[in-house]
Amino acid sequence: MAQLIINHDQCIQCGLCVAQCPFSAMSMDSGKVETNAACKMCRICVRNCPVGAIKIEEEKTIEIDKTQWNDLLVYVEHDNETIHPVSYELIGKALELAKPVKMKVAALMAGRNIKDLAEELLYSGVDRVYLYDDEALEVFRVDTFANVFEDCIREMKPSVCLVGATTTGRSLAPRVAVRFQTGLTADCTSLEMRENTDLVQIRPAFGGNIMAKIINTKCRPQFATVRYKVMDAPEMLKEKQGVILERPVSEEMKKSGIEILKVEKKAKVSSIEEAEILVVAGSAIKDEKGMEMIQEFASLLNASVAVTRPMVEKGLGHVNQQIGLSGRTVKPKLIITCGVSGAIQFTAGMKDSGLIVAINTDPNAPIFELAHYAVVDDIYALIPQLIQKMKGEQK
Amino acid sequence: MRIVVCIKQVPDTQKVKVDPETGVLIRNGIDTKMNPYDLYALETALRIKEKTGAELHVISMGPDAAKAVLVEAMALGADDAWLMSDRRFAGADVLATSFTLAQGIKTIGDVDLILCGKQTTDGDTAQVGPAIGEVLNIPHVSWVRKLIEADEKGLTVEQEMMDSVAHVRLNYPCLLTVEKGIFEPGLPSYLKMKEARKKEIHVLNMDKCDCRDAKRYGLSGSPTQVEKIFEPTYDLSSVRLDKTTEENAQALFEKFVELKVIEGGK
Numbered sequence: 001m002a003q004l005i006i007n008h009d010q011c012i013q014c015g016l017c018v019a020q021c022p023f024s025a026m027s028m029d030s031g032k033v034e035t036n037a038a039c040k041m042c043r044i045c046v047r048n049c050p051v052g053a054i055k056i057e058e059e060k061t062i063e064i065d066k067t068q069w070n071d072l073l074v075y076v077e078h079d080n081e082t083i084h085p086v087s088y089e090l091i092g093k094a095l096e097l098a099k100p101v102k103m104k105v106a107a108l109m110a111g112r113n114i115k116d117l118a119e120e121l122l123y124s125g126v127d128r129v130y131l132y133d134d135e136a137l138e139v140f141r142v143d144t145f146a147n148v149f150e151d152c153i154r155e156m157k158p159s160v161c162l163v164g165a166t167t168t169g170r171s172l173a174p175r176v177a178v179r180f181q182t183g184l185t186a187d188c189t190s191l192e193m194r195e196n197t198d199l200v201q202i203r204p205a206f207g208g209n210i211m212a213k214i215i216n217t218k219c220r221p222q223f224a225t226v227r228y229k230v231m232d233a234p235e236m237l238k239e240k241q242g243v244i245l246e247r248p249v250s251e252e253m254k255k256s257g258i259e260i261l262k263v264e265k266k267a268k269v270s271s272i273e274e275a276e277i278l279v280v281a282g283s284a285i286k287d288e289k290g291m292e293m294i295q296e297f298a299s300l301l302n303a304s305v306a307v308t309r310p311m312v313e314k315g316l317g318h319v320n321q322q323i324g325l326s327g328r329t330v331k332p333k334l335i336i337t338c339g340v341s342g343a344i345q346f347t348a349g350m351k352d353s354g355l356i357v358a359i360n361t362d363p364n365a366p367i368f369e370l371a372h373y374a375v376v377d378d379i380y381a382l383i384p385q386l387i388q389k390m391k392g393e394q395k
Numbered sequence: 396m397r398i399v400v401c402i403k404q405v406p407d408t409q410k411v412k413v414d415p416e417t418g419v420l421i422r423n424g425i426d427t428k429m430n431p432y433d434l435y436a437l438e439t440a441l442r443i444k445e446k447t448g449a450e451l452h453v454i455s456m457g458p459d460a461a462k463a464v465l466v467e468a469m470a471l472g473a474d475d476a477w478l479m480s481d482r483r484f485a486g487a488d489v490l491a492t493s494f495t496l497a498q499g500i501k502t503i504g505d506v507d508l509i510l511c512g513k514q515t516t517d518g519d520t521a522q523v524g525p526a527i528g529e530v531l532n533i534p535h536v537s538w539v540r541k542l543i544e545a546d547e548k549g550l551t552v553e554q555e556m557m558d559s560v561a562h563v564r565l566n567y568p569c570l571l572t573v574e575k576g577i578f579e580p581g582l583p584s585y586l587k588m589k590e591a592r593k594k595e596i597h598v599l600n601m602d603k604c605d606c607r608d609a610k611r612y613g614l615s616g617s618p619t620q621v622e623k624i625f626e627p628t629y630d631l632s633s634v635r636l637d638k639t640t641e642e643n644a645q646a647l648f649e650k651f652v653e654l655k656v657i658e659g660g661k
Contacts, residue, residue: 037458037481037485039486041614042621142535142536167537173522174493175528175529178526181618184619186520186522187519205519205624206406207409209627210626213623216619217620257533257566259564261561262562263556264562303656334654334656373650374633375636376636381640390657
């Protein structure tokens with residue numbers, strides 16, 4: 001197996017490797033450098049040792065025959081009525097990845113009475129849909145769905161399996177990946193295909209402060225879960241293309257240790273800290289009518305409404321919606337401030353937001369200093385126009 | 396009845412940086428702590444223990460220093476602690492980690508229930524729990540937000556799904572990953588910490604495992620490799636929109652479409 005070899009005769013005990021190791025995996029005990037179980041084999045010590053005293057002994061791996069594993073398989077998530085948009089995004093990405101290596105894209109669907117949904121997929125550009133339609137698959141149970149997934153992979157032998165990084169996807173994918181003794185990269189935000197069909201997967205770690213580039217060169221299929229709203233859905237075709245392959249669900253596949261007693265639809269969360277998108281109403285909004293406009297704008301964006309402190313004082317907002325030093329701290333992916341000047345007491349509570357769009361009439365408003373998009377305009381003129389455009393898109 | 400809680404030692408902060416010259420994670424003065432999500436798994440186990448009189452074990456994989464989190468877990472009420480520690484476990488990805496932990500759980504023996512936090516704060520994958528379930532060939536439920544019932548035979552739990560909540564029943568042996576907030580975790584008292592430090596921690600290396608095939612552990616047993624780590628770059632250049640309202644609205648609208656934030660839009 002691969003392991004670090006430290007040549008203690010060459011080692012000058014400079015301590016550089018101990019100091020640089022990102023995983024605290026090296027220590028110098030009584031003048032001798034040792035590694036421990038925290039080592040991630042990142043090879044930083046090997047590269048940086050000034051006297052070349054650290055070497056890595058690579059194991060000779062048996063290369064698998066990658067030509068035996070072809071095409072990409074997308075796991076399609078749905079609720080027996082509608083297909084989850086992340087699945088189309090995965091198909092879009094898969095089609096893009098497939099092109100340079102001349103592969104095709106297949107989809108896997110499991111559920112009950114979902115032939116119509118499978119038909120819909122034929123407008124997305126997939127080559128074939130593996131359809132498992134059975135009463136036992138009406139609700140998601142991780143064991144039965146893993147059995148179906150396994151069955152499909154055994155037949156198809158895909159090079160890549162893509163699964164949405166949703167609650168079900170992140171529960172299902174690890175089980176199937178373990179079943180095939182292969183690697184799985186969670187929550188990818190970027191994917192690229194190499195000529196040799198190795199998939200380059202980029203994912204965030206440490207709460208998004210670090211990005212890691214991950215590859216799986218020795219196993220197939222390559223499993224990745226991909227975040228929702230990161231990839232682009234494909235252009236829908238005018239005519240159907242591809243075939244539906246109906247596959248039987250055996251008694252063995254239906255066996256489950258999980259009993260679903262009931263499923264309840266969830267009420268929408270309203271806490272501003274949990275919102276991915278926030279629309280903030282500031283002092284430029286004078287009355288209830290203005291708040292109604294903000295509310296309409298927010299609902300078209302599927303956003304929650306937050307306010308500044310003066311708005312709470314004026315009774316136009318609730319304290320639970322207040323951002324700032326005396327309110328809540330938020331970090332949504334997108335925040336749109338409407339008529340907020342941007343006092344430090346406010347910005348302290350939102351400066352780490354992903355994308356900041358600020359709308360204000362004053363071209364010198366402090367909020368513009370941290371905005372990615374500084375819109376110098378009157379909210380009472382701009383927002384109604386935006387609402388019009390967004391409503392047009394909905395139709 | 397026997398419960399095992401899987402815990403991990405993680406850096407105390409997520410604000411880590413990469414040295415732009417060496418491509419190395421800068422970890423100067425970063426302390427470690429128990430993965431915060433694991434505290435909820437441990438608290439859940441303590442509640443079940445209270446009800447059923449179960450025996451509670453904690454397990455971790457890591458270097459000797461990881462004993463600190465096992466001591467903390469014992470101070471909080473775990474009966475016994477196990478550390479999977481071996482140079483040959485180094486470089487493990489999800490597959491090798493779940494395999495190694497499963498080996499430890501097999502060594503503990505006769506385990507009815509395994510509990511994990513929903514994810515760690517360093518890796519953020521949320522995969523190791525379900526993967527352990529698969530290695531041990533037992534069912535699992537992820538994202539459990541409420542324990543409805545725990546009896547001699549099994550559990551009834553509430554599972555958090557994207558747009559819904561499912562009530563799920565499963566019999567032992569099984570595995571759960573629990574959401575933050577399922578119960579409020581307690582704090583270890585000074586006295587309990589002092590007592591816990593005196594307790595023995597079982598250290599298992601590969602030779603003490605059922606499977607002694609080195610190819611299944613550490614880097615050798617890991618299909619995925621990290622090629623590179625880097626800090627994300629954001630486009631910080633500010634765009635100023637100060638044309639006519641019509642033009643400003645159009646530019647913002649196009650941005651919203653690009654960001655896929657408009658309901659019903661593509």
